[in-house]
Amino acid sequence: MEELYDIHIHLIYGVDDxxxxxxxxxxxxxxxxxxxxxxxxATPHKRYGMFDYDIEKVEAHYEELxxxxxxxxxxxxxxxEYHACGDMIDDLKAGRVHTLADxxxxxxxxxxxxxxxxxxxxxYRITANGYRPIIAHAERYGVxxxxxxxxxxxxxxxxxxxINSGSILGEDGRKIRRTARNLLKYGLVDVVASDAHGxxxxxxxxxxxxxxxxxxYTECYASEIFTQLPQEIMRNVIKSERKxxxx
Numbered sequence: 170m171e172e173l174y175d176i177h178i179h180l181i182y183g184v185d186d187x188x189x190x191x192x193x194x195x196x197x198x199x200x201x202x203x204x205x206x207x208x209x210x211a212t213p214h215k216r217y218g219m220f221d222y223d224i225e226k227v228e229a230h231y232e233e234l235x236x237x238x239x240x241x242x243x244x245x246x247x248x249x250e251y252h253a254c255g256d257m258i259d260d261l262k263a264g265r266v267h268t269l270a271d272x273x274x275x276x277x278x279x280x281x282x283x284x285x286x287x288x289x290x291x292x293y294r295i296t297a298n299g300y301r302p303i304i305a306h307a308e309r310y311g312v313x314x315x316x317x318x319x320x321x322x323x324x325x326x327x328x329x330x331x332i333n334s335g336s337i338l339g340e341d342g343r344k345i346r347r348t349a350r351n352l353l354k355y356g357l358v359d360v361v362a363s364d365a366h367g368x369x370x371x372x373x374x375x376x377x378x379x380x381x382x383x384x385x386y387t388e389c390y391a392s393e394i395f396t397q398l399p400q401e402i403m404r405n406v407i408k409s410e411r412k413x414x415x416x
Contacts, residue, residue, distance in 0.1 A: 171392060173375050174399035175201065175209035176269060177250065177276060177305060177331060177362035181230045184223065185214040187366050191233060196368050198238050198245075204376040206363075208244040208403060212276055215266050216252035222266050246270040246403065250305055252278045253291040258298050268300065272405035276331070278305045285312045285319055289326060296327040303329040303402070306364055308336045308349040317348060320357040329359040329398075334378035335371065337361070353382065360402070361394050 178201075179187030182194040201209065211234070213227050214220035231247050238245035248269035251257055260266050261275065268275050275295060279288055288310075295302040307313050307320060307330045320330045335341055336349040352358050361382070365373035375395070382391040 171205075171396055172207040173205050173379060173395050174403065175206050175363050175365075175373070175375060176248070176303070176360060176399050176402055177212050177333075177364050178209055178373070179213065179250075179364070179366045180209070180211040180234060180245070181213045181227055181247075182234075183230060184227055185220045187213070188368075191230075193368055194230075194234055195237055197365060197373070198234065198241055198243060200368065201363075201365075201373055201375075202241045202243050204373060206373070206375060207242065208246070208400075210246045210248040210269050210403070212248045212250040212269070214252070214278075215249050215260070216278070217254060217256075219252075222249060224265060224267075227267075248276060250276045250278050252280075257291075258294060258300075261300065262298070269303070270403050270405075272402065273299065273301050274329075274402050274405070275300045275302050276305050277302045279310055281309060281311050283310060283312065285322075288312065288323065292323055292326045292328045301327060301329065303331050303360065305331055306333045306336065308332050308345050308352060309341075313352075314344060314348045317351045317355060317357065320352060324357070324359075329402075330357055331360040331362055332358050333364040334361055334373070334375045335364070337378045337381060338374055340371075340374065353386065358394050359398050362399075 182188040188194040215222035235245045249266040332349045339346040363373035363375045
């Protein structure tokens, strides 16, 4: 199996609903290294009223974990999972939160009940300001569960679609699994990430999901969404719209 890349993981301890201490974060790093993940972007939450994204604390804990990761042969980068809101662009431009590895890409989260028009408006605002939105765990949103092809519209507007490895494997229920697998089937997925939160709750299953996609589809497809595009995101390579396939 080739090296894997993870652009969405809650690894920074003590800042959100990820690991509570450095010991658990270290165990997560070791587990990911055993899976074959060699580069990852830690993405602490930013959500008003829930997670503040204290940038000084985030950066301090990141520097500690970065050293540990290096000893394990893992490259650790920093980002944010931002719950889209009206202050998002101001926060990004002011440097109050990190984009993914300080590139033009922004990992964007929405509420389950977000309307299609609201999601489209958010994508428009983000792209109009020079950023490229990546829709976090797209399979969880009601509007996409009802119509997976809505992702095609989002992609046309400049967004990328990320789904969780655990969703593919059914770890979050049948409806989410069905949506994730339909997005794979319809060729609408750009990136698969772990969205891991700890060693007990929502552990990483990236390697298992990779093997599933290889078996169900092709190794080429798995390589594209687990390795190639994540690499390009980390290198800040802005791609033109990829062709959507019904195959």
